[in-house]
Amino acid sequence: MNNRLDAIPDLNILAKKASFKAGALARIVGVSGEGLRRHVKLRFNLAPKDWLSNLRMHEARRLLSEGQLVKEIAAQLGFQNPTHFSRAFRRECGISPRLTATAGMGRTAGSLAKKV
Numbered sequence: 001m002n003n004r005l006d007a008i009p010d011l012n013i014l015a016k017k018a019s020f021k022a023g024a025l026a027r028i029v030g031v032s033g034e035g036l037r038r039h040v041k042l043r044f045n046l047a048p049k050d051w052l053s054n055l056r057m058h059e060a061r062r063l064l065s066e067g068q069l070v071k072e073i074a075a076q077l078g079f080q081n082p083t084h085f086s087r088a089f090r091r092e093c094g095i096s097p098r099l100t101a102t103a104g105m106g107r108t109a110g111s112l113a114k115k116v
Contacts, residue, residue: 004031005039012055019078020056022048057092060085064101073097 008014008029018024025048026036040048056077063073074085089097 005029005035015052015055016059020052022052025052053088053092057089060089060097061093061100064097067101070097070101 005011011025011029014028015025018028022036023033026033029036031039037048040046040051044051046054060073060077063076064070068076070086071082074082077085079085079088086097089100093100
């Protein structure tokens with residue numbers, strides 16, 4: 001693996017700082033896009049786009065569990081509009097963010113998605 005990337009304790013925080021964009025993350029950590037791709041594939045067995053999408057949806061579930069509105073989360077996570085966010089969330093988690101927020105009182109969004 002790339003020593004520079006191995007030395008970074010929490011790529012997740014940097015991924016959020018890079019707005020979950022592979023090119024921006026590569027620039028922040030100082031590697032090429034190909035270097036980032038190799039590292040993510042070795043470390044997580046995913047393509048960077050898939051890994052970043054998973055992180056983004058994990059953050060969305062966290063924000064939903066805190067009671068934030070879908071519209072606010074969409075803007076915060078860099079989606080062009082709430083509909084685009086809702087579609088991506090449903091595709092990734094198997095349940096709409098609105099249902100997750102309403103049904104999730106006292107339960108995590110991740111556990112709801114697994115039951116659906």
